[in-house]
Amino acid sequence: MFHWQAEFELGITSIDNQHKKLIEIGNRINELLEYQDDEDDYNQILEVLEELKSYTDYHFKTEEELFLKYNYPEFHLHKKEHDNFIRYIDSIDVDSYEEDKTLFIRDLLQKIINWIFHHIITSDYMYKDYLVRLGAK
Template structure:
């Protein structure tokens, strides 16, 4: 199963949408690596790669929220931080056990679920807010 970006996931800000598309590619690559049965070192390497991309993406989003004076910035940043913490937990688990089917499915389910829910709720609110401010400026 692969995640595919579609218009329903658009937050209405091109720069964020482009990063989300790239993020989806990276998540698909990671889950493919896991399910191909690659060595745990390779999986951990991919998780680190995803971690770096996500950290840069979150910083970008957070800078946009700050610039726009987004009122829900604190709770949004908390969701980002929770994602990074959980990703670290998966990285540690893969390091410890290698990929068991349970861990692989759990990781995929969580990554897909988190992304779809965070983007379609939280990030859309940010996009709408930024666009509404742009309209009044």
């Protein structure tokens, strides 16, 4: 179970809520570790991956729109990190799920949770003061 931590808080409510939702999706993937061998587990992993992808996409667009609106100077660097993560999600080979379900989920979780947590406390944290000062909410 992954928990929201005070250090993730940027003070921009819309973004903080979206980050919470991303962690919630991570927890849904985590729960799948318990439900393996359900007949339905393959569909569940497909479903949650689809949600991860579309929500991540939505979240990144929200941040990037704020960057453009407020002329954030690090826009391109930050967007590059987002694009790389989307590329990673696109590259996940769902077919390998059946080979070793536990390994697949553990590996997936490790990558996405590490990435999300790291990205929030480093790259997202860097725009915090800039955007808050200009009135982003």
